[in-house]
Amino acid sequence: MIALISDIHANIEALTVVMEDINKQNVDTIFCLGDVIGYGPNPRECIEIVRNCSEFTLCGNHEEAVLFSAQDFNVKARRAIDWTRDQLNSDKYDQEENYELWDFLGELRKKVKDESVLYVHASPRQPTREYVLPKDIKDQNKMESIFMEFENCGVCFCGHTHIPGVFTDDLKFEYSRNLGNRFEISSYPGKKLINVGSVGQPRDGDNRASYVLFDVENQIIEWKRLPYDYKKTMEKIRAVDDLADYLAVRLEEGR
Numbered sequence: 001m002i003a004l005i006s007d008i009h010a011n012i013e014a015l016t017v018v019m020e021d022i023n024k025q026n027v028d029t030i031f032c033l034g035d036v037i038g039y040g041p042n043p044r045e046c047i048e049i050v051r052n053c054s055e056f057t058l059c060g061n062h063e064e065a066v067l068f069s070a071q072d073f074n075v076k077a078r079r080a081i082d083w084t085r086d087q088l089n090s091d092k093y094d095q096e097e098n099y100e101l102w103d104f105l106g107e108l109r110k111k112v113k114d115e116s117v118l119y120v121h122a123s124p125r126q127p128t129r130e131y132v133l134p135k136d137i138k139d140q141n142k143m144e145s146i147f148m149e150f151e152n153c154g155v156c157f158c159g160h161t162h163i164p165g166v167f168t169d170d171l172k173f174e175y176s177r178n179l180g181n182r183f184e185i186s187s188y189p190g191k192k193l194i195n196v197g198s199v200g201q202p203r204d205g206d207n208r209a210s211y212v213l214f215d216v217e218n219q220i221i222e223w224k225r226l227p228y229d230y231k232k233t234m235e236k237i238r239a240v241d242d243l244a245d246y247l248a249v250r251l252e253e254g255r
């Protein structure tokens with residue numbers, strides 16, 4: 001069993017609840033699809049947990065922004081990125097400790113592929129950046145081009161939009177909740193792009209943390225939704241001037 005986590009966004013309360021749940025399952029390995037940091041108040045702590053627990057972590061757009069440039073982020077998101085960068089450089093910690101965090105970020109890969117499954121943060125054609133949203137099923141060119149990039153894989157897992165569900169190559173999308181949070185890979189013969197949802201900032205109207213259990217042997221996917229103490233995270237966000245208030249509000253609303 002593989003646990004797939006993504007878009008933690010420095011939310012330690014959500015990550016802790018998810019890790020506790022993963023420890024109760026029959027999980028052999030954890031893959032993290034990126035955006036461990038950005039938006040939230042605990043970037044160092046979240047990197048530390050993910051670094052120690054996951055077999056690999058992919059580079060998300062927030063890692064890319066902290067490492068290189070946040071030019072294409074909006075003003076408030078950029079301010080959060082600058083604050084995050086300061087936290088990782090903080091002189092309250094040992095320089096060695098800071099270097100370890102930066103080394104981890106610097107070594108993240110953009111894509112991982114095993115025999116039949118591709119893992120990306122955002123989309124197969126732009127692995128750190130492109131948003132594939134439910135409304136995109138109407139954009140035939142975009143979706144066909146994305147499915148062409150699957151590199152001989154039938155399944156691609158992603159995060160990035162924070163909206164859990166399945167895109168199929170007949171240009172349909174189903175929210176995970178409409179699937180009863182369960183999907184059998186063999187139930188659809190074509191290619192599928194599966195979004196695992198977000199641990200630390202869900203945006204599908206459900207404020208519970210989301211992650212996926214991937215039963216490799218039986219090829220079954222289950223989305224787990226877990227309540228966590230988002231009020232505590234909201235308080236911490238509101239205590240930091242550089243983290244905009246809407247970053248707190250959206251945790252409560254799940255949007």
Ligand SMILES: [Fe+2]
Nearest residue numbers: 007035160161
């Ligand atoms: Fe994200």
